[in-house]
Amino acid sequence: MDRIIREENISLEDFVPLKVHFGEKGNKTYIHPENFNGIIDYLEQNNKKTAFIETNALYKGQRMTRENHTKIAKEHGFTRVPVIIADGERGEDFENIEINKKHFKNCKIGKKIADLNQIIVLSHFKGHTLAGFGGAVKQLAMGCAARGGKLAQHANSKPIIIPFKCRACGACKANCPVSAITIKKWAKIDKDVCIGCSSCQTICKHKAITSNWLQSLSMSFNERMAEYAFAAARGKNNIYITFALNITAGCDCEGHSMIPIMRDIGIFASTDPIAIDRACLDKLRVDVKAIFWRGIKTLKYGEKIGLGSMKYELIDIDCM
Numbered sequence: 310m311d312r313i314i315r316e317e318n319i320s321l322e323d324f325v326p327l328k329v330h331f332g333e334k335g336n337k338t339y340i341h342p343e344n345f346n347g348i349i350d351y352l353e354q355n356n357k358k359t360a361f362i363e364t365n366a367l368y369k370g371q372r373m374t375r376e377n378h379t380k381i382a383k384e385h386g387f388t389r390v391p392v393i394i395a396d397g398e399r400g401e402d403f404e405n406i407e408i409n410k411k412h413f414k415n416c417k418i419g420k421k422i423a424d425l426n427q428i429i430v431l432s433h434f435k436g437h438t439l440a441g442f443g444g445a446v447k448q449l450a451m452g453c454a455a456r457g458g459k460l461a462q463h464a465n466s467k468p469i470i471i472p473f474k475c476r477a478c479g480a481c482k483a484n485c486p487v488s489a490i491t492i493k494k495w496a497k498i499d500k501d502v503c504i505g506c507s508s509c510q511t512i513c514k515h516k517a518i519t520s521n522w523l524q525s526l527s528m529s530f531n532e533r534m535a536e537y538a539f540a541a542a543r544g545k546n547n548i549y550i551t552f553a554l555n556i557t558a559g560c561d562c563e564g565h566s567m568i569p570i571m572r573d574i575g576i577f578a579s580t581d582p583i584a585i586d587r588a589c590l591d592k593l594r595v596d597v598k599a600i601f602w603r604g605i606k607t608l609k610y611g612e613k614i615g616l617g618s619m620k621y622e623l624i625d626i627d628c629m
């Protein structure tokens with residue numbers, strides 16, 4: 310971070326919060342706060358104030374309200390600096406950022422993030438059922454959106470049940486964060502209630518829940534995410550630091566433990582959210598890269614709308 314600040318002539322604001330993900334209750338592979346101590350030390354040495362900043366999750370769980378979200382942050386060790394939930398108690402506190410793009414004219418960004426000139430976006434690089442992978446762009450898009458903004462991004466991405474594969478075991482129903490699933494002879498998803506979070510797909514052991522590929526082919530979810538990332542980063546002098554450690558197939562929003570699917574790669578830093586995601590993607594083992602590759606749609610569209618560039622030069626720094 311020191312080198313990127315010097316070489317890119319970044320001037321730090323007096324208050325520079327760290328955009329983090331506290332990890333859902335039960336998740337073990339989120340990036341643990343000890344990893345951020347060096348960054349906090351650096352800010353303190355430079356007389357800058359900081360905090361952990363996050364927005365409420367869309368679905369049921371420990372991170373849906375400010376009160377519970379703050380509790381889980383403490384339980385997961387995020388205690389060194391204050392915790393700020395940027396979109397209020399339940400996502401009601403946001404600012405409409407005007408972008409006038411294909412999918413959104415305005416984006417609902419958590420007010421306390423929208424008000425800032427600079428954040429340090431700390432991301433965990435890992436897989437994501439719907440997005441392909443999650444890194445800096447997703448941390449901006451979903452991570453900075455108020456709950457209504459998260460819903461707007463998900464609106465077009467709802468899974469479907471394959472009845473002949475379904476064993477009516479009920480696991481999907483038990484884990485659906487918004488109670489959108491009923492079980493009779495087979496599971497049925499109420500499309501009006503479903504928020505498209507995709508958890509049921511990861512839960513079903515019988516591969517009876519699949520993406521609606523016709524909708525996915527429209528690339529709409531990835532494009533919506535890129536537009537929200539554009540809104541969240543707009544006008545900000547951000548720094549992006551991505552931890553390509555604990556690389557799991559699933560997201561930190563999943564409240565269960567997962568086993569990494571490849572070795573750790575390292576920690577990346579950039580001022581460009583598209584470049585840093587592309588660099589992480591390129592460093593994946595070839596079979597993992599093939600699984601995550603769907604996310605390239607987000608980067609291509611993000612590049613097209615001016616969020617950043619996929620071109621990068623990777624400079625190795627040995628910190629030991």
Ligand code: SF4
Nearest residue numbers: 475476478479481513
């Ligand atoms: S988890 Fe799969 S098999 Fe079980 S009820 Fe849901 S869709 Fe059917």
Ligand code: SF4
Nearest residue numbers: 485503504506507509
């Ligand atoms: S995607 Fe599945 S788990 Fe998520 S809200 Fe819809 S039905 Fe429920």
